[in-house]
Structure formats: C-alpha cells, structure tokens
Amino acid sequence: MTDPEMMSIGVFAELVGLTASALRFYDDAGLLRPAQVDPSTGYRFYSRSQVSRACRLRQLREIGMPLPTIGEFFAADADEAARLLDEHVAGMTTEAERLRRAAETLGASLRAESRRAVCTVPGPVLAGAVDQVSASTGHDPDIPVLNGVHMETESGCVRLTATDRYRLATRTLVPTDPTCxxxxxxxxxxDLRVATSRLRRSPSVTVEADERAVTFRTSSGDVLHCRLFPEPFPDHHLLLKSLPR
Structure with missing residues (x-):
C-alpha cells in the first residue's frame, strides 16, 4: 500500500512545473528518485519534501546545466554548489560569445553573397558631392528618410540628391566604369558624414549594395558601411524635370 499523503506522478509534475515524462527520465538518471513505487503497478509516488529538489532541478535544467554536473551540484555543500553554478554560467557566457561571433561571420558571408557592385567613382569627387548635397538634408523625426542622401546609378551616371522638402540639392558624377x-x-x-573624410583620401571608391546597407571599398582596402533607409525617398524627379534646361 502506498502512503495516502504521497502524490501521484501527475500531481507532483504539475506542482513542480515538470512533465511526468521528465520525472521518469530524472528517476532513470538517478537525480530524483520517487519516494515510493507501487510494487504491483510500478506507479511512482512523490512526497512534499521532494518539491524543493524538483524545483531546483528544473531551474538547473532551464539554465542548461548538464546532468552529470547537476548530480555533483546536489551532492555538494553550499560553497561547492555555488562554485559549480558560477563555472557553468561562465562557460555559457563564453559559448554565447563564440556563437555570436560565428553568427556574425555567417551573416557577413550571406550579405556578401547578396551584395552587388553598383559603381566605382573617385573618392575625392564622391566626398565633395556628399558635402554639397548633405547640407540640404532634414532632421524631421517623423520623416527620418529626409536625413538621407538618395543615390541613383545608371549607365554613365551617378546622382546624389538630398532634400528637407524646402530645399533640394543634387550632384551628378561620372563613374569610372560607364557601364554601371x-x-x-x-x-x-x-553614416555618410562619418565616412566622408576617409572617402576623400581614397583615389577610387567602389560602391556595393545589398538590401540593408551600402559598402564603400577604398583603394587602401578600407571597408566602410552605410545604412539604407527602407522608407521611400520623396519623388524629386518631377521637380527636376520642371527646372529650365
């Protein structure tokens, strides 16, 4: 006969936040034995005194502590248990940093695969054009794209345009490769203003683009990144077409 104060595996599982299958697994692993097992049915029963250990076991698994280390944790005194916990957290932090670097490397390689060459222009000419048109950018928090410089390329032409809706500035450059x-x-x-001084020092700058950013590659091998605004730029072509030739 089982003690009537004992809890069935289902009741105990709900109380401690574990599943019945997890409790069976931890029994097999020797980490949380049931207080009683019915010899005729094999049913497992747990006592209220096991709640604390079960909750601690769940917490340790939630932070990814391996089963062998959990066994050591439960067998250790308070100081040793704290050391094991600190070592585990330090290891997780190191592993998380390794995974972050690996993900960054993978992401960079994927972006490189999707990046395409847009044009090549003289660095001083590009920097000068940025200086001229960026004076017409705006800083309206409701329309962040007005802080941007619109770049358009086509065969034999690179155009930079900026507007704050009251002023408009545009510069047309001739690319080194006329078939851009x-x-x-x-x-x-x-981002452009930060990059301008380095662009100015490069005889040649290759512009590459993907969906999220533009990359400037200088003659000296520097790689500069500039974010792209996802919002559409104001339609300035109509105004440009209306200007006297």
Whole structure:
C-alpha cells in the first residue's frame, strides 16, 4: 500500500512545473528518485519534501546545466554548489560569445553573397558631392528618410540628391566604369558624414549594395558601411524635370 499523503506522478509534475515524462527520465538518471513505487503497478509516488529538489532541478535544467554536473551540484555543500553554478554560467557566457561571433561571420558571408557592385567613382569627387548635397538634408523625426542622401546609378551616371522638402540639392558624377547598373537607394546621412573624410583620401571608391546597407571599398582596402533607409525617398524627379534646361 502506498502512503495516502504521497502524490501521484501527475500531481507532483504539475506542482513542480515538470512533465511526468521528465520525472521518469530524472528517476532513470538517478537525480530524483520517487519516494515510493507501487510494487504491483510500478506507479511512482512523490512526497512534499521532494518539491524543493524538483524545483531546483528544473531551474538547473532551464539554465542548461548538464546532468552529470547537476548530480555533483546536489551532492555538494553550499560553497561547492555555488562554485559549480558560477563555472557553468561562465562557460555559457563564453559559448554565447563564440556563437555570436560565428553568427556574425555567417551573416557577413550571406550579405556578401547578396551584395552587388553598383559603381566605382573617385573618392575625392564622391566626398565633395556628399558635402554639397548633405547640407540640404532634414532632421524631421517623423520623416527620418529626409536625413538621407538618395543615390541613383545608371549607365554613365551617378546622382546624389538630398532634400528637407524646402530645399533640394543634387550632384551628378561620372563613374569610372560607364557601364554601371541601374540602382537606387537612400543612404543614412549620418553614416555618410562619418565616412566622408576617409572617402576623400581614397583615389577610387567602389560602391556595393545589398538590401540593408551600402559598402564603400577604398583603394587602401578600407571597408566602410552605410545604412539604407527602407522608407521611400520623396519623388524629386518631377521637380527636376520642371527646372529650365
């Protein structure tokens, strides 16, 4: 006969936040034996005094502590248990940093695969054009794209445009390669201004783009990144077409 104060595995599982299958697994692993097992049915029964250990076991598994280390944890005194916990957290932190670096490397390689060459232009000419048009950018928090510089490329032409809806500035550059493909995007004005001094020092700058950013590759091998605004740039073509030639 089992003690009537004992809890069935289902009741105990609900109380401690574990599943019945997990309790069976921890029994087999020797980490949490049931207080009683019915010899005729094999049913497992647990006592209220086991709640604390079961909850601690759940917490340790939630932070990813391996089963052998959990066994050591339960067999250790308080100081040793705290040391085991600290070592586990330190190991997890190191592993998380390794995974972060690996993910960054993988992400960079994926973006590189999707990146395409847009144009190549003289660095000083590009920097000068950025200086001229960026004075017409705006800083409206409701329309962040006005802080950007719109770049458009087509065969034999690279155009930079900026507007705050009251002023409009545009510069047209001649790329080194006159067969550059058609492309358009709005570059972060803040990122461009940071990159300008380094672009100015490079005789040649190759512009590459993916969905999220533009990359500038200088003659010296520097790689500078500039975010792209996802919002559409104001339609300035109509205004440009209406200007006297």
């Amino acid at each position: 493909p058609s492309w358009a995007g709005t570059l972060s004005g803040d």
